[in-house]
Amino acid sequence: MSKVSWRAMPLSALLMAVFLMAHLRSVSGDEWQPVTQEELKMTSLPEAPGAPAVILYKQVDRNDLGIQRGRGAGEYNYVRIKIFTEEGRKYANVEIPFLKQRSSISAIRARTIRPDGTITNFDGKVYEEMVEKTKGEKYLAKKIHTPRRAAGFDHRISLQHRFEDYYIFRSYWFVSEDLFTKKAVFTLKPYSYYPWNVQWSWPAGLPVGTDQPKQGPDGIVRMTSTNVPAFVEEDHMPPVNEVKFRVVFIYRDEPFEPNTDKYWKQWGKKANGKAEGFADKRKAMEEAVNGIVAAGDAPEVKLRKIYDRVQQIKNLSYLPRMSAEQLNRRI
Numbered sequence: 001m002s003k004v005s006w007r008a009m010p011l012s013a014l015l016m017a018v019f020l021m022a023h024l025r026s027v028s029g030d031e032w033q034p035v036t037q038e039e040l041k042m043t044s045l046p047e048a049p050g051a052p053a054v055i056l057y058k059q060v061d062r063n064d065l066g067i068q069r070g071r072g073a074g075e076y077n078y079v080r081i082k083i084f085t086e087e088g089r090k091y092a093n094v095e096i097p098f099l100k101q102r103s104s105i106s107a108i109r110a111r112t113i114r115p116d117g118t119i120t121n122f123d124g125k126v127y128e129e130m131v132e133k134t135k136g137e138k139y140l141a142k143k144i145h146t147p148r149r150a151a152g153f154d155h156r157i158s159l160q161h162r163f164e165d166y167y168i169f170r171s172y173w174f175v176s177e178d179l180f181t182k183k184a185v186f187t188l189k190p191y192s193y194y195p196w197n198v199q200w201s202w203p204a205g206l207p208v209g210t211d212q213p214k215q216g217p218d219g220i221v222r223m224t225s226t227n228v229p230a231f232v233e234e235d236h237m238p239p240v241n242e243v244k245f246r247v248v249f250i251y252r253d254e255p256f257e258p259n260t261d262k263y264w265k266q267w268g269k270k271a272n273g274k275a276e277g278f279a280d281k282r283k284a285m286e287e288a289v290n291g292i293v294a295a296g297d298a299p300e301v302k303l304r305k306i307y308d309r310v311q312q313i314k315n316l317s318y319l320p321r322m323s324a325e326q327l328n329r330r331i
Helices: 037-041 065-069 089-090 262-280 284-291 299-310 322-331
Strands: 054-065 072-081 094-097 103-113 120-121 126-134 137-144 156-161 171-174 180-189 199-203 221-228 246-252
Touching: 072 089, 094 103, 103 137, 156 284, 171 180, 299 322
Parallel strands: 054 180
Antiparallel strands: 054 072, 072 156, 094 137, 103 120, 103 156, 126 137, 171 246, 180 221, 199 246
16 A cells, blocks of 8 residues: 555554544644654664564553543544655555544644654645445545655654544554554543443454553553564455454443353343343244244254244345335235
């Protein structure tokens, strides 16, 4: 790809704007992190030999506390990328997809630092284009096209992403990116209003040398990651966002159950209750099942008979919508 793609949860290739939120802080000139002489002169990184570019620093500050005041949650994103080769120049362009009905992106700022220390702030136009449209939803993308820069440049981008008021959304810390990441710092201020509880996990594991996220006495969850290898996408692999190193945060309206067996028993009981409540015709359901299976059937045989019968039911959700005349004929 010839551009960075911040695809609706992860940051892809260069930056890190997860499909999440933001109403944290504005980025003023003095909030840009200082650059050292060593970084200005850097032409490669020993930990990532031959890399066209690397992420020197990434910061993700998520704030869900606004929900308690009826506001949308927010996320501040800041990324520094160092360009080493001509191939790496493609990472100067950025694409940030977002769901229009649920979120917005603002305060996009960018700057380039030349090897001699000269700073150029981005003052071009931020474009907005349609990426995908489905029934009732529009996925748009904010795009930044910076002038073609030579190797050796230090690019920095920050932005704020905000979600819809009054809603709770799960969030993600994407640790691995398409480029080697020298250092990444993550924080989350969770929504903590009863009965909601935040939980987090790392389905694909965490990179070597990365400590597990920890919640401090102040309630903030923190994690720092260093020297994360570049993610390499392969043919026929599962969706990349399911394979990358990431921490997933979800909110549940019930206490956390660490015991696996107890959790699934509770989950099964709750799911069964929902199914029973949806059917709302327990006696009729029992009569229908009794007409399908025999009392002496083994459990596996009963399951197969019920499955075969259910397969004969038309799932109207996957069929073309019927006209009023067709519906009347069915009645």
